[in-house]
Amino acid sequence: MKQTVAEQIHDLQKKLTEYAYAYYVKDQPVVDDAYYDQLYQQLVALETAHPEYQTSDSPTQRVGGVVRKGFEKVVHEIPLYSLNDVFSKAEIIAFDQRVQKTLGHAVSYICELKIDGLSISLKYENGRLVRGATRGDGTIGENITDNSKTVKSIPLTLTEPIDIEVRGECYMPKASFIQLNQKREEEGLDIFANPRNAAAGSIRQLDSKVTASRNLSTFLYTLADFGPLHVTNQAEALTHLDDLGFRTNQERAVCSTIDDVWAYIESFHDKRSQLPYEIDGVVIKVNDFSDQNQLGFTVKAPRWAVAYKFPPEEAQTTIEEIEWTV
Numbered sequence: 001m002k003q004t005v006a007e008q009i010h011d012l013q014k015k016l017t018e019y020a021y022a023y024y025v026k027d028q029p030v031v032d033d034a035y036y037d038q039l040y041q042q043l044v045a046l047e048t049a050h051p052e053y054q055t056s057d058s059p060t061q062r063v064g065g066v067v068r069k070g071f072e073k074v075v076h077e078i079p080l081y082s083l084n085d086v087f088s089k090a091e092i093i094a095f096d097q098r099v100q101k102t103l104g105h106a107v108s109y110i111c112e113l114k115i116d117g118l119s120i121s122l123k124y125e126n127g128r129l130v131r132g133a134t135r136g137d138g139t140i141g142e143n144i145t146d147n148s149k150t151v152k153s154i155p156l157t158l159t160e161p162i163d164i165e166v167r168g169e170c171y172m173p174k175a176s177f178i179q180l181n182q183k184r185e186e187e188g189l190d191i192f193a194n195p196r197n198a199a200a201g202s203i204r205q206l207d208s209k210v211t212a213s214r215n216l217s218t219f220l221y222t223l224a225d226f227g228p229l230h231v232t233n234q235a236e237a238l239t240h241l242d243d244l245g246f247r248t249n250q251e252r253a254v255c256s257t258i259d260d261v262w263a264y265i266e267s268f269h270d271k272r273s274q275l276p277y278e279i280d281g282v283v284i285k286v287n288d289f290s291d292q293n294q295l296g297f298t299v300k301a302p303r304w305a306v307a308y309k310f311p312p313e314e315a316q317t318t319i320e321e322i323e324w325t326v
């Protein structure tokens with residue numbers, strides 16, 4: 001039986017959302033670009049002819065179009081802390097000693113690549129994105145909801161209709177950074193010093209169409225407000241973020257000893273230049289949440305995590321060296 005217009009539109013929205021998820025979140029395209037574009041144009045035509053069926057979470061709403069005079073301020077009910085930096089194995093061992101002394105037992109750690117982007121916070125109500133915000137000073141950030149919606153790896157709707165707040169890093173892939181600077185040079189514009197600055201300048205654009213053009217991506221890493229989720233450790237939390245539809249970094253590893261942590265760090269010190277995104281170190285976190293809660297926070301940072309920083313990268317990676325994934 002012939003589909004109604006509403007069914008055609010809903011069907012296209014669903015398909016295009018699934019294809020975009022595979023491409024931008026899982027790095028595993030399921031259709032080629034030409035086919036995606038063909039369906040996308042069909043959806044734009046149908047939604048234009050029947051705006052009553054255009055939904056706020058349709059893939060066509062990713063193009064931006066809001067121009068603001070400035071950013072509203074956002075108060076982070078749960079502050080975004082920064083991490084204490086360490087620069088040597090000795091400091092990591094000292095961190096582990098402090099943790100064991102405070103808790104009275106050994107712990108397992110989770111190592112995560114330290115993505116060199118800018119921190120963002122995303123708030124969902126009933127599974128719908130309601131607010132995107134920059135970290136700011138950790139308590140007061142900027143409302144970048146319009147721009148967040150143009151970042152293709154940020155889900156507009158979660159797989160569960162829950163209230164939750166998550167945090168992560170918004171970054172610009174190395175290849176996009178190199179292409180953006182080449183384009184800016186040709187146009188006689190100033191170039192960005194590094195992908196982090198390019199990401200910050202792109203997510204804090206007053207014209208969300210510009211943000212949409214910058215091919216930003218994300219890796220989420222924290223459940224700020226767990227909502228109804230029952231997770232006991234960071235590894236589980238990251239799996240939940242995956243299940244909800246977020247993009248998380250798959251290089252993470254649970255390590256039961258500091259020697260394993262150090263082996264992880266050394267392995268990524270060598271792989272760093274081949275990664276399609278910039279990292280400036282490795283974040284080491286006590287994995288278990290009850291241990292984290294017992295360790296708590298200082299005024300500015302958690303006692304249950306440190307950021308091991310790599311020495312500044314030597315030569316800027318050439319485009320040939322990079323694996324061409326988003």
Ligand SMILES: NC(=O)c1cc2c(=O)c3cc(F)ccc3oc2nc1N
Binds near residue numbers: 083112113115283
């Ligand atoms: N850049 C990062 O890739 C990254 C950053 C942070 C944080 O800034 C961070 C700050 C906190 F107070 C607590 C946990 C954190 O975990 C983190 N985990 C990460 N993977």
